[in-house]
Amino acid sequence: MTGLRVSVGDVVDFGAASGDRNPLHLDREFALRSAYGRPVAHGALATIVALGLAADREELARVVELSVDFDQPVLPGLTYRVRRSPRGVEVRLGELRVLTARWTLADRAADTAPAAPAARGAGADRPGPPPLPDGGGPRVLGLAELAGLVDESYAYRVDSAALAELLSRGAAAGVPDALTGPLAWASFHTGMRTPGRDGLLVGIRLRLTGARERPAEVWSCRAEPPLVHRRTGMVTVHAELDGAASATLTLVSLLRRQVAAPTLVETLGTLPRSNALAGRTVAVIGGGRGLGAALSCSLAGQGARVLAVSSTPATALTREASAERLPIEPLTCDARDPEALTTAFSGVALDGLVLAAAPRILSLPVAAATVPECVDHVADAARLVLAPLAAAHELLAERAFVVFVSSSAVLEPPAAWPHYAAAKAAIEGLAGHLARHRPGLRVVVARPPRMWTEMTNGPAGAAGATPVGVVAGAVVRHLLSGPAASGRPDVLGPDALSGP
Structure with missing residues (x-):
């Protein structure tokens, strides 16, 4: 061999x-x-x-x-x-x-x-x-x-x-x-x-x-x-x-099919447009594409001012915000850099923080050759959560919400994704830590079902996938009507995020 x-x-x-x-x-x-x-x-x-x-x-x-x-x-x-x-x-x-x-x-x-x-x-x-x-x-x-x-x-x-x-x-x-x-x-x-x-x-x-x-x-x-x-x-x-x-x-x-950019219309079947979040400011990390962009649209569709942070210019989201008159402000910033995020959030009081950014998912089974890649993936995923938390920690209002985007893979990890399951488990651990030590915050862990995004746009990416707009609408609907802060994360499983 x-x-x-x-x-x-x-x-x-x-x-x-x-x-x-x-x-x-x-x-x-x-x-x-x-x-x-x-x-x-x-x-x-x-x-x-x-x-x-x-x-x-x-x-x-x-x-x-x-x-x-x-x-x-x-x-x-x-x-x-x-x-x-x-x-x-x-x-x-x-x-x-x-x-x-x-x-x-x-x-x-x-x-x-x-x-x-x-x-x-x-x-x-x-x-x-x-x-x-x-x-x-x-x-x-x-x-x-x-x-x-x-x-x-x-x-x-x-x-x-x-x-x-x-x-x-x-x-x-x-x-x-x-x-x-x-x-x-x-x-x-x-x-x-x-x-x-x-x-x-x-x-x-x-x-x-x-x-x-x-x-x-x-x-x-x-x-x-x-x-x-x-x-x-x-x-x-x-x-x-x-x-x-x-x-x-x-x-x-x-x-490979072209993945259409998320739009407000995608979320309306799950959550009609309203002013329920008018006057609130929410930062969405990874808000320029995929589920993050759908969450940006859904939150703005409820009247929130959304700061959509992405590593590259979010041109499709900018067009959607203009077409639908959504209060979305795209911010191009490295979400791994707490100092850059602190500068981007300067002078802002946050009523919500959504942590949707994540590294790309590769098939990396447990093997000697994949150890560095697996460790790097877990570290990168944790950095994409810890850096925004560090930058926003003092800016979050007492009753603000923080959404951690996890995955149903935590419950049923694919054989070739040990790094991904470990990364999402680590992120849920950070959610538990935040809920315990900031009991006034409402902490939500979302475990979406499989979705069709640029990150999952493989040969069969669209087959049987839940639209990101449906998931985003379900998350925001829960934020509007779910329980108050309890000192523990509120976990939304795949069934809760698959639509009404």
């Missing part, structure tokens, strides 16, 4: 060599808004490295069929276990399966098996990054646009010398060009063309029908119109390639 580790530099180099410059891999700001909260490695890169670690060149030269399934993203900087099986390789993080590749071998290596790309000399000519056939960045396609696509034929260029150099750093130099070329194209076509920017590659089926004596940098490709499943967002592409080998491929990906 060996270890697979991909660096940020490896991801950048693979993007340049393959042409897959999808921002989920290369743009930190874009990836920050995804379910992963950071750039992730190309699945094709992880596959090629895993193949190189698990098998030698002679064996890989006999591969005639390859089937790859992606269950989880590969995160740069983590070390994954590579486990060889009789017919393939499996990549795991602890007990969590991340990637599986299965192959079928020919009886013997073809007489014309592709040769390794020539080493790049110091002054050798090198092609630039392969451009999109129609130029520009990745296509942004919805279900309707995908369903209207026709056959696509174009020439695909891979920088095989740069790719060989990259793979030699990861002990994967033995993977032949007949495999690396089609895998690089699969990454490019999915991430840049179909589905494009919002696609997640979940499976590759590759069949080699012939090989050449020399590696090729230019491949001719023809992709059939994609098959689109509108309910699930699954996109299937059948294609043919010809270059260092002749190959047929089937690519399966899932289209």
